[in-house]
Amino acid sequence: MTSTAVTGPNSNPHTNAKKRSARPSAFKLLARNQLALMGAVILALVVLIVIITPILPLPDPDATDPAQRLLRPLADGHFLGTDHLGRDLLSRLIWGTRVSLAVGISASLVAALFGSVIGIVSGYFGGRTDNIMMRGIDMLMAFPYILLALAIVAALGPGLMNALYAIAVVNIPFFARNIRGVTVGIAHREFVDAAKLSGKGHIRIILTEILPNVMPVIVITISTTVGWMILETAGLSFLGLGAQPPQADLGSMLGEGRKLITTAMHLSAIPGAMIFVLVMSINLLGDGIRDVLDPRLKSGALARPAPLTRIDRTDEGAGTTYPDDTVLAVDELRTEFVLGDDSYKAVGGVSFHVGKNECVGLVGESGSGKSVTALSLLGLVASPPGTIVGGRVMFDGKDVYGMSEDDVRDIRGGKAAYVFQDPLSTLHPLFSIGDQLVEAIRAHNAVSYKDAWAKAVELLGMVRIPNPQSRADNYPHQLSGGMRQRVGIAMALANEPRLIIADEPTTALDVTVQAQILKLMNNLRNDHGTSVLFITHDFGVVSEICDRVAVMYAGRIVEMGTTEQVLHHPAHPYTKRLIDCVPRLGEPDRRTSAIPGLPPAVNNLPAGCAFADRCDRVEEACRVGSIAFDDLGNGHGVRCIKPMEGADV
Amino acid sequence: MSDASHVSDVVLQTRDLVRTFGGGRTLFGGQKPTVYAVRGIDVAVRKGETLGIVGESGCGKSTLARMLVGLDRPTEGNITLTGSDMNDLIAHDRHALSRRIQYVFQDPISSLNPRKLIRETLAGPLRYLRGLSGEDLNKRLAELMDAVNLRPEFLDRYPHEFSGGQAQRVGIARALAAEPEIIVLDEPVSALDVSVQAQVLNLLADLKKKFGLTYVFISHDLSVVEAVSDRVAVMYFGRVVEQAKGRALFDKPLHPYTRLLLDSAPVPGKRGLTVEDASAELPDPLAPPPGCAFAPRCPRAQDDCVAKVPDAQYGLENHDAACFHPLNPVTSA
Structure with missing residues (x-):
């Protein structure tokens, strides 16, 4: 997911004009590789000698002198000695190198x-x-x-x-x-x-x-x-x-x-x-x-990424308290990427919580930091270049960033599981889906292969794959996109997780299949009491499945509330405009107004509100200082000094 | 049908268009498998209208789009462009077709050569299709950038320096450079962020008005197609299963597949999608079924559906569906 963080900022030619050299040049990269540099220096030396050979004061390489034959190196007048015909070896060596190289x-x-x-x-x-x-x-x-x-x-x-x-x-x-x-x-x-x-x-x-x-x-x-x-x-x-x-x-x-x-x-x-x-x-x-x-x-x-994202925290969150049944609490999480001389603040202070059996949506455009937030939760952001620089993530009451690597690995795929956008790239192409499920089960439970296989078949049935017995022997390429995503969900369910983190799980799917997957996730949530963090860019999907929604923009949450509050009474101008800019089925004549401009680059965020340059309600005060996240009551909050009318307060 | 009176303003028409991939014989005489991508499509586009084509992945809509612009040739059937056969056009002058019909790609970034300046990319069609050079070319480049609301200094940038929306505007500018009558848009906004989609859709609408363009708009997104199209065709498994003018298709769908698509699309602020049975799958494109391809998934399927392919009369004004048991059995005008 580093790609979003990298292309996001790069994508803006305005800010890029001055900073084109942010990444090290090819030559610098080469010079950084010491072995390659050594090779280059030696080669340059050889090439130089070979080029100036004709003007070097060397004896004729072909001039024979039987009297001087087979002299040892360092002999008088012949630095490297002579060969069996008495020819100067140094001269022959340099002329010979010239020929061989050419x-x-x-x-x-x-x-x-x-x-x-x-x-x-x-x-x-x-x-x-x-x-x-x-x-x-x-x-x-x-x-x-x-x-x-x-x-x-x-x-x-x-x-x-x-x-x-x-x-x-x-x-x-x-x-x-x-x-x-x-x-x-x-x-x-x-x-x-x-x-x-x-x-x-x-x-x-x-x-x-x-x-x-x-x-x-x-x-x-x-x-x-x-x-x-x-x-x-x-x-x-x-x-x-x-x-x-x-x-x-x-x-x-x-x-x-x-x-x-x-x-x-x-x-x-x-x-x-x-x-x-x-x-x-x-x-x-x-x-x-x-x-x-x-x-x-x-x-x-x-560069092999570390098993856990590098953690270098300057603070451990604001210490906000959450209700007792909270499964996941994120407190002022900040994740940055350092590339060249720039640091990209992909996640710039994000706080939210997911309660038991609750589905929370994280909505935003590409580059808003939603995927990096999701990956940061269990330290899955690749390091280098990612670093968690502040905040705290409490899973089941324990600080994830204070745990040992083994403990975090135990949670991954165990109590908390991920479902990713593209199931074809997350499933291993060379193992049958049954084997992959067995592996997921046995990584966290000491059960026999046979029992694990039975459980795998049961899981495939649970995600409503027809004929689970025979399908378990299939390889990922033999399944359709929708079926593969079901397998992805089955794998997430393998160890009865308390939390499923789903990153755009339906974005790559057709609408008819998306509808099935959404229904499946809803049913599973109700049957197993699982909590879900659902990341998406689609407000339609949000209304279908989420209880509460957080809207992200430029690495921060700008609005949070129940789905009803956020969709019907948006308080932040960005939320309102994001809802309005997509055509809605059944309302072809509704005006879809584009949001002008582009999101700011996260390596060059403005001092005030990040949306100010695109907002039609902007004031002087918006550009001064950090904007606080205000509570509007009833769990509805917004990061705006001038929330929209129509908010439910 | 009332088609006759409108024949004059039909600019693009396909007849029984079929495209198969593979096939033929192996070295030892065995039959190679044939994939049926497009299985007989008749569509007509009138001057100045937007024909929307909706379908899910694998329905053949991109294959159709590529055939319409000459990037791919049909296996059977023909395409006519204001009365002249496309094969003749290509044989006569391979540039003639590209001057009249252009294409906008789905992925804006990968449709631009990463190692070339935008200037070089846009100069291509101006130089080779319109024969411009020197000062004329530079003037036209500036006009094109202006038409798609990009600043002229962007001409000297590389594609990776652009956001998706900006790159797609470059893609549109490239299509416009050839001064075509028709532009085929293959999922032009699917790869874009939602806040940028509207910018591009609005730009497309403005350009259509300004240059009198005709669009073939291909998408999987019903709401986008509904918002931009004058006429809509729904594709399923290589065939058009329903076609209608205006909003009729969305208000009163005839084909059960159209109904399913409409019911599956999530709408902000609404809850409760209807979901079909999980076992439903697309038919095997290597061995298309003899009857209606949707029959195995269809709640209304009967014996006749699996025996024979239902036929439909698609005109420019009517509303019809290739279904033996349509949902709203009203006869079309």
Whole structure:
């Protein structure tokens, strides 16, 4: 749910104009990776030396001097010694590195060029084109690569250029397959359809729409293969199929040194060490580049989130007391995300409680902080970047943030269970739904597999899945969206929770299915005395299922009351306008008035009321200081200095 | 029927439109499974009206939309655009179709290339469909941004810097850039926040008035379709099951499926949805049933429903449903 917190603020170009550099740049990210930085420095050094080789005061690498043969390193006039023909090893090493690096990089570029063209064309056009091209690639891959390279060199004759061609050809399939996979994903995106409708032809679409999106992958692939290519060049030269005497390259030097390995080890050790340093530095840098460019890794997937959100509280709530049968009490909860130099106040002081057998709705738009609130309750916000910076959550009378990790884990899925929006992404695709239910049951109860299975079937029946016996063996993809959400609810019910936290559980469903799920949740609540925290953006759904409603805006609750109070006598202008801006079935002529503007970015909240800029009732006083949450009586409260007329007071 | 008098102002018409996916033979001669996405659709759109198409996921409404703009070709049947066959149009000049009918995508962010400036995205249709360049192009870009209420400096931003509502306005501007007669809107507000939905709906209404546009408005949301449409067609499992002019469909639905949809939609301030039996599921699109696709879920189903597909006469003015046992059996005018 960090995504809402991240895209929310980013989505406002007004505030963004000045703060575009809030996130660290790609280069900074790379520099932060010390291994990659080390690789980059070493590689830069090698490349620099190799570039200035012609002007370095080195002896001729091919000049033989049999009188000086096989000198040890540090010999007079020959820093690294000489080889069996008396040639200066340092000079040969540097000239050889120059050749190896040039061949490795050129081979990568050639392979990248042809491989990418094949991959993009085949992925973009699909169908028969794809089939023919990919089967060709498959044939190329069916040969052991070294055999193929040998065959190519054998056909063309030995030589450095031919070795280059061989290595490039051998690596084309690697690029083609990688790039094809990415292209297939992009070719079916909507912006490609949009480009077609804009009158662009295939070549133009490939060059201007597909290529810019595939480019990072090409760069990643090149950066991770250059090292490998240098090794392969060295391998062919070692076998005598690459560089021909007297030209030096790292592989041929190694091959020549091999014959004398017992008498003059330095002849093979020195080029060997150079290959190691070169390939290692390239690979470290390549990995670093991949980490920076790969969007999945960029989003923080590499940083394993902590089992519990980081808690760094400056206060422990206002100490408000709630009725005795309160299951969940949230007191001035504050959760922030720190990204780059910015801190996003996703939840900025939220207080509410859920009583026994009560259904409380948390309503708000995306970015209002409702999902982060829900995840914060049991410390499920990913850390980093999330931190709970203040407030208290009392579950069953105990402070959740004061508990040990084990105790919190025990509550999750036990006494309090979550139901999420998309059941397809929360159910494991490789286990049958029965197995997943069994796992949920056995995580909290010491029962046998057989008993747990029986209970799982009973749960499936409880959520009215027809034929629960046989359905338990189904995998998630075999069920429809509505059925999957039933399984999600069954899983939440597995350990007879006191509280179900449902985050937009019906938003992804069709209306007819939504109606069924809402009825199901209502029945279960009545039968089991469960409390429900129901998060949604839809006031229609709220009126169907909720007893009380809290409306959130920019990380705070702006109005709270019974469903009747909030829907029929809204006191906060935002609540009223939010209800009014959606067309209502059966009232097509009712004026739907849009709310102008956008919510404020939560990393840049105004001093006063966060809604002030969009409110038609705004006054000077609204923009000064924090607005208090006023009680209007009968459990109805509002965060507004000028509540609307018609409030039930 | 009174259709004849209106034939002249019908700008878009489909006849027996069918689209199947898969099919054909495997390498060893076996029959590959065929998915029936659209199973025979006749709709007509008049100049200047908004035809609303409602249906749930999997009913084929997006496949229909893609065929209407030429992103997909029908397996059978044809589409005519003011009298000329769409296949001829595409064969003659592949840009001609895009100049007359445009498309607005559901997900505003993913319909914009993340690595291109808004300026480049909007310049596409102006350059390739309208042949503009240089100063004319820049002038037109500014006009388009103005038409969708976006500030001209937004042209030099990337899509990720926009909110959903702003991105959708860019999507609408791109469709407008081609100066089309018809715009097909595929769930244009479903991905937007509720407070922004109204902004976009109001913008669409203004643009329609200003440029004399014709809309095909596809949505799963009955209340939105009711608010914007002059005529409404309800789709179920690849077919139109009910169609009516104006509000008739909402006031007096004939098809039990329409009734179910209406009863399932939650309305703020009201409680007590009617809920159908939980076991109801969509039919298998690999093997469509011989009779009415809704029959297994229908409380009024009888023997004839599973034997034969009910037929309906959809005109421009009437109200009819493909049902043997409609709810309000009044004969249409």
